[in-house]
Amino acid sequence: MASHLSLAFYLFAAVFPSSATALTRPPRRPSAIPVQATVPSGAGVPFKSFLSYSIEFSSFPDFAGNLSSPNVFSNNLLNNLGDLAGTKPYIRVGGNTQDYAIFNSSLDVASIGILNTNISSDYPTTLTIGIPYFESYHTWPDTKFVHGFNLGRNSTAARQALIESVPYACEALQDGKLLYWELGNEPDLYKTSAQGPVRPPSWDEQDYVDEWLHWTREIRKAMRQPCPQLASWNDYKYYAPSFAGSSNSLDPIETWEDGLDSDKDIAVITSHNYISGAEVPGVTLQGTLMNHTSNVISVRKQTNESRHLAALPDHLEPNLPFILGEHNSLYNQGRPGLSNTFGATLWGVDFNLYCAANNIRRVHMHQGTNYRYQSWQPIDTNKTNKGTKAPYYGNIAVAAFLGDLTKSPPSVVNLPLPSEQESAYATYTSSGKLSKLMVINLMEYNATAGNNYTNDYPRPIERYTFQLPSDVGFAKSVKLQRLMANGSDAITGVSFDGYSYNYELENGKPVTLHNVTRGEVLQIDGGGRLCVDVPRSSAVILDLGC
Ligand SMILES: *[C@@H]1O[C@H](CO)[C@@H](O)[C@H](O)[C@H]1NC(C)=O
Ligand SMILES: *[C@@H]1O[C@H](CO)[C@@H](O)[C@H](O)[C@H]1NC(C)=O
Ligand SMILES: *[C@@H]1O[C@H](CO)[C@@H](O)[C@H](O)[C@H]1NC(C)=O
Ligand SMILES: *[C@@H]1O[C@H](CO)[C@@H](O)[C@H](O)[C@H]1NC(C)=O
Ligand SMILES: *[C@@H]1O[C@H](CO)[C@@H](O)[C@H](O)[C@H]1NC(C)=O
Ligand SMILES: *[C@@H]1O[C@H](CO)[C@@H](O)[C@H](O)[C@H]1NC(C)=O
Numbered sequence: 001m002a003s004h005l006s007l008a009f010y011l012f013a014a015v016f017p018s019s020a021t022a023l024t025r026p027p028r029r030p031s032a033i034p035v036q037a038t039v040p041s042g043a044g045v046p047f048k049s050f051l052s053y054s055i056e057f058s059s060f061p062d063f064a065g066n067l068s069s070p071n072v073f074s075n076n077l078l079n080n081l082g083d084l085a086g087t088k089p090y091i092r093v094g095g096n097t098q099d100y101a102i103f104n105s106s107l108d109v110a111s112i113g114i115l116n117t118n119i120s121s122d123y124p125t126t127l128t129i130g131i132p133y134f135e136s137y138h139t140w141p142d143t144k145f146v147h148g149f150n151l152g153r154n155s156t157a158a159r160q161a162l163i164e165s166v167p168y169a170c171e172a173l174q175d176g177k178l179l180y181w182e183l184g185n186e187p188d189l190y191k192t193s194a195q196g197p198v199r200p201p202s203w204d205e206q207d208y209v210d211e212w213l214h215w216t217r218e219i220r221k222a223m224r225q226p227c228p229q230l231a232s233w234n235d236y237k238y239y240a241p242s243f244a245g246s247s248n249s250l251d252p253i254e255t256w257e258d259g260l261d262s263d264k265d266i267a268v269i270t271s272h273n274y275i276s277g278a279e280v281p282g283v284t285l286q287g288t289l290m291n292h293t294s295n296v297i298s299v300r301k302q303t304n305e306s307r308h309l310a311a312l313p314d315h316l317e318p319n320l321p322f323i324l325g326e327h328n329s330l331y332n333q334g335r336p337g338l339s340n341t342f343g344a345t346l347w348g349v350d351f352n353l354y355c356a357a358n359n360i361r362r363v364h365m366h367q368g369t370n371y372r373y374q375s376w377q378p379i380d381t382n383k384t385n386k387g388t389k390a391p392y393y394g395n396i397a398v399a400a401f402l403g404d405l406t407k408s409p410p411s412v413v414n415l416p417l418p419s420e421q422e423s424a425y426a427t428y429t430s431s432g433k434l435s436k437l438m439v440i441n442l443m444e445y446n447a448t449a450g451n452n453y454t455n456d457y458p459r460p461i462e463r464y465t466f467q468l469p470s471d472v473g474f475a476k477s478v479k480l481q482r483l484m485a486n487g488s489d490a491i492t493g494v495s496f497d498g499y500s501y502n503y504e505l506e507n508g509k510p511v512t513l514h515n516v517t518r519g520e521v522l523q524i525d526g527g528g529r530l531c532v533d534v535p536r537s538s539a540v541i542l543d544l545g546c
């Protein structure tokens with residue numbers, strides 16, 4: 001058996017084959033990418049738990065388990081992120097099924113869902129939840145939640161069930177578990193939804209605002225007796241309006257003009273985002289996901305909304321932080337071969353960091369049982385095995401790059417590069433000193449059959465040279481952490497900094513791999529130049545050690 005050292009060397013040589021130097025490199029990249037000494041104006045500053053999750057309402061018991069059978073694997077994966085970020089990810093429990101969920105206190109199981117495959121094969125469109133559902137809020141220590149109340153179903157029985165659910169929800173989330181509430185998922189789609197409209201075509205922004213105000217006041221009343229603290233002015237707060245996007249049938253700006261925040265109980269403005277859709281013709285890994293331009297355009301739609309809100313007259317301007325309360329790659333739960341690949345992992349790193357750089361202060365990546373874009377599958381089903389999925393490693397890389405956000409969060413900037421198939425970011429410490437760089441190479445490289453290459457086609461390597469500011473301290477060492485897999489189409493064998501988080505190894509806890517290089521160190525030369533080689537379809541963090 002080969003020793004670890006020689007095996008590591010062998011694999012280093014395999015990832016960095018010498019013949020790759022013969023390949024032509026894109027000529028467009030500047031000879032050195034300039035990095036400013038001080039934080040450029042307009043840099044983003046992420047919130048605590050920047051990399052957070054949104055879990056499909058109907059799937060939450062699968063992800064969290066219950067008191068007699070807690071999902072330890074999920075908790076381990078959340079702890080890994082908490083160890084990097086200082087706090088565990090915040091969990092928004094919601095999505096389409098939040099607006100199907102009807103509470104029934106006589107039900108003795110967490111939930112009963114009925115699938116209507118005419119509408120979706122992925123989640124139930126008829127969903128009843130019982131008191132045991134709320135047990136799932138008790139299985140993950142030190143985790144904060146956003147609980148999504150139903151606004152979509154508005155029969156008299158559904159409205160009554162909503163109010164009856166309030167004491168159970170608030171009692172489960174007392175004692176520090178509540179982040180905020182949410183009422184309604186993507187109400188801007190209520191009258192046009194592909195899953196069936198739940199409001200008439202005449203329903204407008206004012207109607208939405210009136211309903212939202214009415215029911216948030218009713219929920220608060222129902223909370224006063226069981227949970228007086230959570231019903232207090234200080235604590236009774238919402239994520240809102242949770243719209244699908246500004247191009248839909250309600251204009252988010254108008255909802256604020258119509259008095260959405262009249263009660264001053266909104267803490268954070270949330271919007272949802274998907275790059276494109278699973279069934280949209282022409283969607284590809286390289287063209288749609290491994291494409292920095294498509295991320296820029298998608299994020300710009302969101303920052304347009306926050307800019308318009310900031311431009312409202314003073315008495316209407318919410319002056320609240322803006323986040324993505326639900327997002328992922330391709331709506332309709334993602335597409336196999338795209339959303340579950342290492343290419344989508346790299347997409348997630350670029351998209352999330354571009355959000356951070358544009359002051360979108362938190363992102364909740366959506367997932368559900370069997371969803372193709374999920375970061376992990378929480379249980380075994382007849383569609384997918386329980387396990388850590390490729391996108392999770394991108395979540396880890398983002399958290400590692402941003403570091404501990406609890407004390408002094410960094411400023412994040414995007415460093416413009418000439419090609420849309422690559423991107424780079426820098427962070428500065430809260431005292432303004434350049435701290436880390438990250439390069440994400442988005443050039444597709446297929447690892448497995450189905451590619452256009454022979455098996456021994458060497459993986460091209462791109463060289464990136466940074467010109468660093470003098471205050472970094474030249475001629476010093478820089479530590480590298482690589483996000484790696486065999487190629488953009490790989491769905492297994494992903495690692496970050498030489499660690500695997502796979503379920504099969506230690507139930508999601510980090511395990512050092514002996515077949516992947518780690519601990520690489522580079523030197524900044526005397527002129528302040530830093531050169532790093534990045535295999536196509538991979539990313540690297542450069543820690544300047546400030
Ligand atoms: C609630 O659940 C119980 C027990 O399953 C059932 O008998 C009852 O009909 C349900 N109530 C409603 C309103 O659906
Ligand atoms: C708790 O979860 C286990 C495993 O999924 C399940 O068998 C059990 O019925 C659940 N308990 C309740 C009260 O839902
Ligand atoms: C699904 O669609 C088929 C064909 O239109 C219809 O016959 C069936 O009743 C539908 N099923 C449900 C549950 O709506
Ligand atoms: C449900 O919404 C419709 C359309 O806005 C409205 O006419 C109806 O009164 C609502 N029903 C209840 C019970 O609130
Ligand atoms: C990348 O995305 C942009 C914006 O959607 C698009 O115009 C461009 O064609 C895409 N690139 C490729 C290679 O498909
Ligand atoms: C920007 O936001 C405004 C206000 O919501 C909207 O009218 C406009 O269409 C948006 N533009 C883009 C490019 O999204």
Ligand SMILES: *[C@@H]1O[C@H](CO)[C@@H](O)[C@H](O)[C@H]1NC(C)=O
Nearest residue numbers: 113114115380381382383384
């Ligand atoms: C797969 O599991 C689902 C949910 O438990 C079940 O409804 C379905 O019949 C199963 N399908 C097969 C092919 O076993």
Ligand SMILES: *[C@@H]1O[C@H](CO)[C@@H](O)[C@H](O)[C@H]1NC(C)=O
Nearest residue numbers: 444445446450451452453489
């Ligand atoms: C990778 O494989 C996909 C699917 O077979 C193909 O469409 C794409 O062109 C390949 N890309 C490269 C760079 O070989």
Ligand SMILES: *[C@@H]1O[C@H](CO)[C@@H](O)[C@H](O)[C@H]1NC(C)=O
Nearest residue numbers: 444446450451452453454457
């Ligand atoms: C495969 O590679 C050959 C040689 O580079 C090229 O001519 C051909 O267009 C490629 N086919 C596809 C589907 O990318």
Ligand SMILES: *[C@@H]1O[C@H](CO)[C@@H](O)[C@H](O)[C@H]1NC(C)=O
Nearest residue numbers: 014447485486490492493494
């Ligand atoms: C990755 O490539 C190595 C070296 O060719 C191979 O041994 C390993 O099985 C591959 N991993 C996966 C998940 O395909």
Ligand SMILES: *[C@@H]1O[C@H](CO)[C@@H](O)[C@H](O)[C@H]1NC(C)=O
Nearest residue numbers: 011486492493494513515516
């Ligand atoms: C390293 O080992 C892991 C676990 O056995 C495997 O999944 C992965 O494909 C290997 N990676 C390489 C580059 O060989």
